[in-house]
Amino acid sequence: MVRGVATDLKFPLAGFATLSITADFLYPIIWKAIRILETSAAQLKVLILTCDGASANRKFFNLHGQVNDFVYFTDNPFSEDGRKIYFVSDVPHLIKTTRNCFSNSFSHLNTRKLWNNGKDMSWIHLLTLFEQHCEMSLYTPCPKLIRSHLDLTPFGRMKVNLAAQVLSSTVANALEMMYGDNVSKTVNFLRIIDKFFDCLNVRNLYEGRNKRNPNLNPYTNINDERLQWLTGDFLSYFDLWEQSVLQRPGAFTNKQREGMLLSRQTLTGLKISVLSIVACVKFLLEIGAKFVLTHNFNRDPLEQHFGHYRHRAGDNSNPTVYDVRHMMTTMRAVGAQALAP
Template identity: 60%
Template sequence: MTTAQFLNLERDQNIQLVIIEYHNTGELVGYVDLGSVGNQLCELERVLKRKTRCSSDGVAKFVLVLMVRGVTSDLKFPFAAFSTAGVTADFLYPIVWKAISILEVTVKVKVLFCTCDGASANRRFFKLHAREGDNFIHKTINPHDTTREIFFISDVPHLLKTARNCFSNSYSHSKSRTLWNAGKDISWMHIVKLFEEHCDQNHYTPCPKLTRGHIDLNAFSKMKVRLAAQVLSETVANSLEMLFDDSVSETVTFIRMMNKFFDCLNVRSPYEGRNKRNPNLDAYTRPDDDRLEWLTKDFLQYFEDWKRTIEERGDFTDAEKASMQLSHQTLLGLKISAHSITACVKFMLQKGSQYILVVLGVYIGGSTECTFSQGQRSRVNAFPTCVGRARILHVFYAGNCSFLNYYSDHIPLSVVCTLFLSCFLNLFS
């Protein structure tokens, strides 16, 4: 089987509102440019709405980056970048499918899935692939090979953060939610009480990783996946169960469900499960692995049962019932990712893979964010210009001296050369 790749659709990255002239070509860089089709759609929208927000002559605020990552190799390449002032699903559709066409037809690699965060434009992009009678979309037919399907994945680290954010707003912070299930509250105040009574001033704490930064969240700390994963952990669940009464039982159950979900989708090494004595971190070696069945049945059924208990609770408005559970965007993303990642793992195992590691940097997004965060650690402006974003991508990938040396041994050189040439000659023509 040809080395399988996937297309990673990352969210927009912020840039400065600056127009720069390339001294060698005289080209002005920094205006909105979504390709010929996208620019025409922008112009049509501007004419219909008589607005200039989406006009192709507007100054770009973001950069939309399409990343290509290998499933059976370490290929990591920024395939295309578009300067935008905000993208909708109508603009994403032709861009993504042109990229898939180039990868499948010109570069001769197989696209297995697309992954992105839960932005409204990305969710709408998924829905554009719905056929008559479809109520749930997590895959579509590959037009270049009807024997294969292309799956959609909602970025799991983002889902973990949004689930934690809903949890943190339950009776705390903004108090926009009152999570409730099976007659008991799922409250962030249980976490606050655990920290203040047993962790804050004690020398021997049951949760050594829990700090004030995990409890009192701000706009910056809400962006850190590490803080969300350490709160929604087995250690915190065990501590709550051991130190408090039965009133925290539903909070414990919720934390354990999210912890197992994250562990099942964070398999980084064939030996991590053995070394940490956690079977949820074992590599996937069989299509009938119990964890795959748990993801699509027990895990998703937990939220269906939760929703049913709320419907049966009593006389509440729709808004009040919605506040008693996670946001509908998070629930939809969990369902999409559970079904799609399970199908992708089974597909790869059935094609002959010895084992599968569901690594957060491969099956799940974040490549572009990692790239720009490294640039920021290297004292690059956190909000560079459009040209600055391009330079970060160019220096980080093309400037990696081990790139061609590594891929010359693992991927045919013709594939690597075609990938570079198609990126510049086809996609930006």
């Protein structure tokens, strides 16, 4: 799917029926699409490729660098101005995987025991807050926090709003007010993730003003404090966290130390997205954009597109390839996805 950064363009370019996909099959498909967009009559300029954190997508990124390189951009051979193409790991998806890692810390699957500089970062802290001060209380410090945020179902794990609301500064403030220094590392973690999501989820020109949250303001200056915070304080937070785990005294195995951190895939996705989106924002502002909305770098329209398939199929939860092809053609021709003549 093609999505405009500065326009409302959302167009399903092509669909492929597969049982599974690997990076070597994905490579020619993606580059053929880029060639068509850049060299056809449309003359669209491709700036970023956004996808989720599936292993085939990560391997596709790595195909554009040397072995063990950290790859978040590549040269665009079809551009006349030497423009680069940046890789972005979908930010809403990263919020969900971060929440999932955190939820398994001392709880749920119990596969992680997040630890940072002498203190645990536990999902139990949130459960305790909810059960002691929110569930049966007339005054609740977290009005939006409900049982669905904490007792995750397979469907609940797919909802971005549940992840964003539980990894929020509101929950962090409530934890700090009720339990003080005992949960300081959990509080700091929640605040950092909340600011990260706000900075990379700017939707319109007025949300920051209306919500009195400067992190939701549009980007208008390449020297914006948020861009410096993302590439500086945010990324260094995870580097310092990893150093504290590696230097933690005790006879811990490598697997146990890895369980004290977020998953390696999530950490890599966070780093790729931050470096790529910051570079794209600066590039757009430098070539004359009056403002940049970072929400346009995610793949929400693609998720909505899949939702249209499920909706149009009626009671058929398993449409055939021919059904999907017909629905894609229909959606191209009518409604919000139609191209101007």
